[in-house]
Amino acid sequence: MNSAFTEWMAAKQARTEAALGRFLPARDSLPQRLHEAMRYATLGGGKRVRPLLVFAAGELSEAPPERLEVVASAVELIHVYSLVHDDLPAMDDDVLRRGRPTCHIEFDEATALLVGDSLQTLAFELLAGQALGERQIEMIALLAHASGSRGMAGGQAIDLASVGKALTQAELELMHALKTGALIRAAVLLGALAGQSLREQEQRQLDRFAKRAGLLFQVVDDILDCTASTATLGKTAGKDEAADKPTYITLLGLAGARDYAENLRHEALIALSGFGERARRLTELADFICHRPF
Template identity: 50%
Template sequence: MTEPAFAARADELIARVERVLAERLQSLPATGSKLAEAMRYAALDGGKRLRPLLVYATGEALDLAPAALDAPSAAVELIHCYSLVHDDLPAMDNDALRRGRPTVHVAFDEATAILAGDALQALAFEMLSEGDGAEAPHSMTAILARACGVIGMAGGQALDLKFEGERPDQAAVEDMFRRKTGALIRAAVMMPTALRPELAPARREALARFADAVGLAFQIRDDLLEIEGDTDSIGKSCDSDSSRQKASWPILFGVDAARARIDELAAEAAEALTQFGENTEGLSWLAERLLNRRS
């Protein structure tokens, strides 16, 4: 079976956002060099760059040039990296391994890790706001900011901590997943729509439904990997959820049910793309990659 053309472009697009990130992070001022080093450690030389790929793939669906998407692609990855740094902290998930190497607070120290996360978040919005004064940078900033706050990642992480040792129902767990993981995936898909203000509401809604389904399924898959994977393949500890009595979808509702829910959400994502229309090859390929990943 021939792979989609987007698969052949994915490595090139990853290299593109890597260059954007490296250029900005390597140019950080020498003052606070330990902080800058920690920021580079957290954001460079690791990660699959799936969220930037979602930005570029959505841009292709909207007939946007990659150059117009470099800033939002880099920004969403910086936010993702900041969230991982903070999630790994002793006060949060207390993880010692990320992407196959020591987490930032282990490699440096806890205070530097907190500051590095803060600074990565600030840099994301700095890059995103450096537009030409048009409406689009402002709109993209608002989309990304909502994904970070109380209705997004921060609120989702708060629920994640609250649910430790509890047995929330499926609706509560999925609400938490949509916030802590799905919100940033949704932002990656929706930011490019700010560059197409004329986009029909029905097509915009189709992209939102696609992103919501993929974001929720992605986190359920992540929970499955905690059970079925191994530390070498996923690059982090495989017993973190169980040891902290996390609200893990497969632990609470069953492994087979988790697989069935992922399939259901994958079908929802595919149906949403049929409603969107043409040029969704990249989004389809990424959805399959996100929902069937082994690491």
């Protein structure tokens, strides 16, 4: 990564962290334990890839930074809610997230359920309650669709039903287009919607990029789950293999998955080629997602 991109990324991560800190309820406000758990789950960890995509896509449409931090925070709140619920014993049953005990381990299962519920509703409260431009209703609908049964939640349902099964590549890609890709796609499109309207062809190009980037993220995640340590990942390594879940490693092998990741990165970059310098940060983020060391 070049130093300019590293500095840009650090600045946007810090801005997102500060915004989340403002938007989340104060730790000492009632109900105190729930608010403490919400802040515990959300603050002080994570790469903030989805907020970074929001800010990068916002550069294409010249979106005001104050709008983008609202959108970035809403997307990240949905992401964190999904992590809190996915880690529960009824789902993936994990004890480590972002290098710390998962929310239900640090607090309890009932609190973790309420944390997820509260983060989800706070995300939509932000999108509905802040001034985000003339396409605000469209933005709310987009995030809702990406989060529900035809998006992230639906992908998780397919994932749970696929344990111990051998999926085709098309079936695996559908599952991850919903579970992981839907929210990543939403982050990109929401960032662009926060600014000036793009031409129809530009919208199609951006959507193509967003879909390729979402799939790329999952393929690399599968690779890292197989090759990186728990300490490096900040979550339990090898969990998918231990749970007998279908992954791109089981389907394509490690070398095949790495080749597929590079192909997806290439396709994502081609989709951005018409934007020129305006897509510089999105291009750099595609490289970061593909080659991230953790």
